[in-house]
Amino acid sequence: MSGSANVDPRANAYLAARVNDALKLLQTDGLSPALEFMQLVGVPRKVALRVLCSPSQQRSHDRRRTPR
Template identity: 85%
Template sequence: MSGSAQSDPRANAYLAARVEDALKMLRTDGMSPALEFMQLVGVPRTVALRVLCSPSQQRTRDRRRAPR
């Protein structure tokens, strides 16, 4: 099981859910509030910017077959 968390970029369920919240916020309130929210919940700024600025890299659904 060693290293399994690194193979799944969304292993942290709390942060994954907050990223989803931020993406909803991006659509309704814009970039600045979504970025601020992501930073407040602990998403690194570089990750937050990549997610918010790259719609082609946003996931349409969770790739895992079953929730953990």
């Protein structure tokens, strides 16, 4: 069984941290700088737009489980 079907979209800790940084930028500098930052660090545009434009899609905390 490959396990690739159960990949956590936030398994990439680097991108998860950059998304959190972008959300801080969104609050201080606005949408455009936050989107530009996300694109520069490699967050897919579709993901960046969903997160920045839909507050209901933003996570209030990290829901990842602790490693087994």
